[in-house]
Amino acid sequence: MTCPILELKDLNKAYDALQVTRNLSLKVLPGEIHAVIGPNGAGKTTLIGQISGATPSDSGQVLFGGTNVTGWSVAERAKAGLGRTFQITAILPEFTVLENVALGVQAHEGHSFRFFRNAARDQDLNEKAASILTEVGLADRASLRAGNLSHGEKRMLELALALAGEPKLLVLDEPMAGTGPEETARLIEILLAVKQRCPMLLVEHDMDAVFKLADRISVLVYGEIIASGAPDEIRADPKVREAYLGEEELA
Amino acid sequence: MTGSLLKNTILPLALFAALALVPAYADVFDDRFVLLFFTRILVFAIVAISLDFILGLGAMVSFGHAAYIGFGAYAVAILSEHDIWEAWISFPLAVAAGGLFALITGAISLKTRGVYFIMITLAFGQMAYFTATSLSAYGGDDGLTMWGRSELFGTGLFTGDASFYYLVFGVLAAAYLLLRTFAASRFGRVLKGAKQSEPRLEAMGIDPYRYRLAAYVIAGMIASVAGALMANQSEFVSPAYMSWHRSGELIVMVILGGLGSLHGAILGTIAYMVLEEVLSGYSEHWRLVFGPLLILVVLYGRGGLMGLIPGQIGRQSRGEADQ
Numbered sequence: 001m002t003c004p005i006l007e008l009k010d011l012n013k014a015y016d017a018l019q020v021t022r023n024l025s026l027k028v029l030p031g032e033i034h035a036v037i038g039p040n041g042a043g044k045t046t047l048i049g050q051i052s053g054a055t056p057s058d059s060g061q062v063l064f065g066g067t068n069v070t071g072w073s074v075a076e077r078a079k080a081g082l083g084r085t086f087q088i089t090a091i092l093p094e095f096t097v098l099e100n101v102a103l104g105v106q107a108h109e110g111h112s113f114r115f116f117r118n119a120a121r122d123q124d125l126n127e128k129a130a131s132i133l134t135e136v137g138l139a140d141r142a143s144l145r146a147g148n149l150s151h152g153e154k155r156m157l158e159l160a161l162a163l164a165g166e167p168k169l170l171v172l173d174e175p176m177a178g179t180g181p182e183e184t185a186r187l188i189e190i191l192l193a194v195k196q197r198c199p200m201l202l203v204e205h206d207m208d209a210v211f212k213l214a215d216r217i218s219v220l221v222y223g224e225i226i227a228s229g230a231p232d233e234i235r236a237d238p239k240v241r242e243a244y245l246g247e248e249e250l251a
Numbered sequence: 252m253t254g255s256l257l258k259n260t261i262l263p264l265a266l267f268a269a270l271a272l273v274p275a276y277a278d279v280f281d282d283r284f285v286l287l288f289f290t291r292i293l294v295f296a297i298v299a300i301s302l303d304f305i306l307g308l309g310a311m312v313s314f315g316h317a318a319y320i321g322f323g324a325y326a327v328a329i330l331s332e333h334d335i336w337e338a339w340i341s342f343p344l345a346v347a348a349g350g351l352f353a354l355i356t357g358a359i360s361l362k363t364r365g366v367y368f369i370m371i372t373l374a375f376g377q378m379a380y381f382t383a384t385s386l387s388a389y390g391g392d393d394g395l396t397m398w399g400r401s402e403l404f405g406t407g408l409f410t411g412d413a414s415f416y417y418l419v420f421g422v423l424a425a426a427y428l429l430l431r432t433f434a435a436s437r438f439g440r441v442l443k444g445a446k447q448s449e450p451r452l453e454a455m456g457i458d459p460y461r462y463r464l465a466a467y468v469i470a471g472m473i474a475s476v477a478g479a480l481m482a483n484q485s486e487f488v489s490p491a492y493m494s495w496h497r498s499g500e501l502i503v504m505v506i507l508g509g510l511g512s513l514h515g516a517i518l519g520t521i522a523y524m525v526l527e528e529v530l531s532g533y534s535e536h537w538r539l540v541f542g543p544l545l546i547l548v549v550l551y552g553r554g555g556l557m558g559l560i561p562g563q564i565g566r567q568s569r570g571e572a573d574q
Contacts, residue, residue, distance in 0.1 A: 078456035090451040092444050107455035114437040
């Protein structure tokens, strides 16, 4: 049996009386895209926070690559290979697109207590960054200020920043949010290519994208996973239909 | 690219070239005042670029930066009280004292953000200030007069007007080049990145705290060197060196020049001190003019004096606007 790259065991999180995550267990296996869907307010953002380390869990465990990382900080988890994208774009707007990704590459190469060599002229950093930009289709934007990119391009850069860390797992927080149909199609294509080397946990509202990408889907409602299985099973599950999926979306 | 060449290469070169000629000017026109005045300006410019390093690049608004001037100045003056005049003893000690204070206070202050960081650095600055006022063995409130200047292997480097000017000029140039190199390095990139999006850096696996602390200590050490020079320049030290007014003035100098370029801070220091000197010569109510002038520069010249020079400084100001 393969060891899951990410395993959540009985996670709980409450904000005062509001239980946002309820005995939540979930696995992401190597080579798969595991999608988490659920209506607004289901606790998806909190769950991502608990996985990335930004939100401490009340109880339960987060195992990453078999290691218990429950008490680790965001930076420690990221260093261990947990890459993520943000629902609300978090890029470095004053840097050029290339500098953004080069910083990601630099972070992956170890500590940055290097004071004397000019980072902008570091060929190694720039070449690695450039190849990631090519992968996400932003190569011709490399020297542009990141803050001046279009929204769709910023979403691509967001993904490029996560890829720069050569992650062992990608946690994607609504990567399609606000992108047009063409960009969504391109993003799906890119994610399918990335899947060859990196498993993903995908939180997404765009059902078309989810059914195209996911190997497994878990449905989150009020902090609880009410169903988990292959896309076809989820489509057919009456509980899921009732709780979340509109009939017309399944037609 | 031409704009950035003008701003980041030609301008600092011209600035340093002009500053290098000040002793020659003073010699030709027999103007000792200008030489002494510019020595003082350059000492402050060293402090200002060290503040710009943390404030402009790292968005750490330290309201206690004048404390490091005090650490440097008192190290030199107190040693001179004990008849130790050698700069190779007093200067490293000044740097070590300032660095240690920065390490301890920075480790605590950098746990906070925004207004709290401003307040806590102010509090530590005041703590240093009141400690100095209570040093009764070393003058307390009244300060401490030095009966001479530091020595360096009997060279008299500190004593001649022109040689001391060149010494200060050399320290400023070295500090500028060092900080500029740091700013362009991987370390500098982390510092600038942390200012733009902390969650993103953490998601990359970088904990900005350690980098900020390192920058804070570097800035404190450089400001301490300036303090040690200042004690020599005025042959007198007092707690007023570390007052919060002084810290505030330093912030104004850096903002006036334009954040983040380092040579902008030098320009800001020159503009601030020359303006202060000229205006106070006209009237004792010079602050009535000086205050509004500063407000005008900050309001209309976003990016400070550097922002008035054509080029790509808009990179920063526009970046914030379209967030």
